[in-house]
Amino acid sequence: xxxxxxxxxxxxxxxxxxxxxDKYPRNYSIDIIHYSxxxxxxxxxxxxxxxxxxxxxxxxxxxxxxxFDLANKTDKRIGKGMVVESVMFNNMPxxxxxxxxxxFIKLGKGMEKDRLYSFVVSYRGxxxxxxxxxxxxxxxxxxxxxxxxxxxxxxxxxVDHPYDKATSEFxxxxxxxxxxxxxxxxxxxxxxxxxxxxxxxxxxxxxxxxLFVLGVCDFAVQYxxxxxxxxxxxxxxxxxxxxxxxxxxxxxxxxxxxxSAYAGPFAYEKMASIQTxxxxxxxxxxxxxxxxxxxxxxxxxxxxxxxxxxxxxxQWFGNAVTESxxxxxxxxxxxxxxxxxxxxxxxxxxxxxxxxxxxxxKTILDFYKKDSSxxxxxxRTAELGPVTNNMTYQKGAWTLHMLREKMGQENFKxxxxxxxxxxxxxxxxxxxxxxxxxxxxxxxLQSFFDQWLRRADVLKIRGSWEYDSTxxxxxxxxxxxxxxxxxxxxxxxxxxxxxxxxxxxLVKFNLNTKTAQFKMSAAQKPVAVLIDPRTVLLGDxxxxxx
Numbered sequence: 001x002x003x004x005x006x007x008x009x010x011x012x013x014x015x016x017x018x019x020x021x022d023k024y025p026r027n028y029s030i031d032i033i034h035y036s037x038x039x040x041x042x043x044x045x046x047x048x049x050x051x052x053x054x055x056x057x058x059x060x061x062x063x064x065x066x067x068f069d070l071a072n073k074t075d076k077r078i079g080k081g082m083v084v085e086s087v088m089f090n091n092m093p094x095x096x097x098x099x100x101x102x103x104f105i106k107l108g109k110g111m112e113k114d115r116l117y118s119f120v121v122s123y124r125g126x127x128x129x130x131x132x133x134x135x136x137x138x139x140x141x142x143x144x145x146x147x148x149x150x151x152x153x154x155x156x157x158x159v160d161h162p163y164d165k166a167t168s169e170f171x172x173x174x175x176x177x178x179x180x181x182x183x184x185x186x187x188x189x190x191x192x193x194x195x196x197x198x199x200x201x202x203x204x205x206x207x208x209x210x211l212f213v214l215g216v217c218d219f220a221v222q223y224x225x226x227x228x229x230x231x232x233x234x235x236x237x238x239x240x241x242x243x244x245x246x247x248x249x250x251x252x253x254x255x256x257x258x259x260s261a262y263a264g265p266f267a268y269e270k271m272a273s274i275q276t277x278x279x280x281x282x283x284x285x286x287x288x289x290x291x292x293x294x295x296x297x298x299x300x301x302x303x304x305x306x307x308x309x310x311x312x313x314x315q316w317f318g319n320a321v322t323e324s325x326x327x328x329x330x331x332x333x334x335x336x337x338x339x340x341x342x343x344x345x346x347x348x349x350x351x352x353x354x355x356x357x358x359x360x361x362k363t364i365l366d367f368y369k370k371d372s373s374x375x376x377x378x379x380r381t382a383e384l385g386p387v388t389n390n391m392t393y394q395k396g397a398w399t400l401h402m403l404r405e406k407m408g409q410e411n412f413k414x415x416x417x418x419x420x421x422x423x424x425x426x427x428x429x430x431x432x433x434x435x436x437x438x439x440x441x442x443x444x445l446q447s448f449f450d451q452w453l454r455r456a457d458v459l460k461i462r463g464s465w466e467y468d469s470t471x472x473x474x475x476x477x478x479x480x481x482x483x484x485x486x487x488x489x490x491x492x493x494x495x496x497x498x499x500x501x502x503x504x505x506l507v508k509f510n511l512n513t514k515t516a517q518f519k520m521s522a523a524q525k526p527v528a529v530l531i532d533p534r535t536v537l538l539g540d541x542x543x544x545x546x
Contacts, residue, residue, distance in 0.1 A: 334396015
């Protein structure tokens with residue numbers, strides 16, 4: 001999406017737009033508490049009719065107008081987009097302007113601080129994006145959203161950015177032959193006439209707008225199990241009932257148990273797995289996860305299993321603890337990628353964990369050959385372009401893997417629990433994470449976070465070894481060869497392999513210079529010397545074992 005600059009309202013002078021690279025016009029003078037989305041859907045048209053009640057509090061008394069994201073109907077969108085019909089406050093109309101995908105609401109007078117106010121926006125239109133209205137793979141009509149990262153604005157008036165989290169409810173009137181699924185708990189499902197059914201879902205846990213979910217189609221629904229009194233559900237196309245129920249029966253409960261024990265409590269009222277045509281892989285919408293329709297095949301593939309593990313990890317990281325700005329998107333995707341590996345280690349063994357790290361490392365090195373400038377924490381905004389790529393996922397995960405190695409497994413776990421507890425259902429930054437982890441680490445973590453997250457470099461080591469039979473030593477010569485000239489400060493492990501092919505002594509050295517020589521005692525010449533034998537240091541190595 002191209003962000004068009006607009007005249008900024010007075011209240012934006014209250015915050016610094018240069019404090020983050022993320023250029024979204026955040027307004028800390030208001031706090032969205034709750035959204036109530038009333039939608040009417042039809043089989044006769046793709047037009048949606050919306051009525052959104054936005055409940056909020058003012059943090060100052062000098063706010064003169066409100067701003068929400070809502071995509072306009074334009075010629076460029078071939079007539080698609082939303083048209084606002086009215087904005088009401090206390091049953092009285094308010095002046096508003098709706099242009100450049102922003103809705104500005106003029107306030108007639110100053111509002112009291114911390115008092116709850118509600119504004120009602122009535123609108124209609126055909127979504128150009130965000131809400132996909134179209135056929136499933138079977139040709140059946142359906143309605144499914146895809147809000148990531150800032151496409152909520154195409155069908156719902158919201159603060160379309162992670163920083164402001166709110167509770168929500170969807171009150172949907174749709175043709176009676178559909179089932180409707182959304183966030184939270186089902187409050188009502190009523191036939192209101194021969195053609196229409198009303199379905200009401202409500203989520204009492206605050207989330208960012210990209211995590212709102214709506215699925216409307218001919219569903220088959222299974223109530224699979226419970227976790228801590230919360231329902232585990234499967235929602236698949238009726239034509240995929242048998243295959244989908246089988247595919248999603250496992251491993252959701254086991255994963256919920258593991259993440260709850262490792263990080264902290266599960267935040268949401270239920271956990272539903274939903275088949276959808278709106279995504280190809282998975283989408284971590286809170287309490288109701290979307291999975292691409294083609295993942296459902298009745299074979300319970302490893303690919304689907306791993307997507308399930310990843311999207312469930314997001315319920316903790318990305319959903320419950322959410323990045324404050326897009327600069328820190330790795331706090332969502334890097335965490336979910338790494339916690340997938342942690343669960344695989346727990347459930348399927350350390351070798352699977354290590355294999356995953358090796359595949360991840362290859363992805364990182366391949367990406368770096370094409371783009372050597374990307375930093376994990378960096379200047380990015382969804383208003384101008386993509387906020388994640390393979391490095392966000394894989395290098396983010398590797399950074400957490402190395403941090404666990406640096407801190408020790410138990411201290412790392414304690415740090416994660418402290419971070420999750422402090423920022424539960426709130427927002428966090430990379431510095432917030434570092435502060436919580438630092439409390440459980442004797443070494444200063446600033447340089448570690450800087451070199452792995454705020455620099456684009458990938459460690460590159462070239463080396464060789466020889467055996468000194470007189471001194472009974474293996475002599476190792478290595479060199480850092482990053483083209484940027486930046487020098488990493490890292491621990492490097494070497495292991496000797498004896499004549500019988502058995503791994504022997506493993507020694508760790510600290511490397512912080514361009515060239516270095518290390519010596520290891522060895523009664524006999526080894527047949528090989530391995531660098532990073534435990535797969536604990538991210539790097540590109542040329543180090544002949546023989």
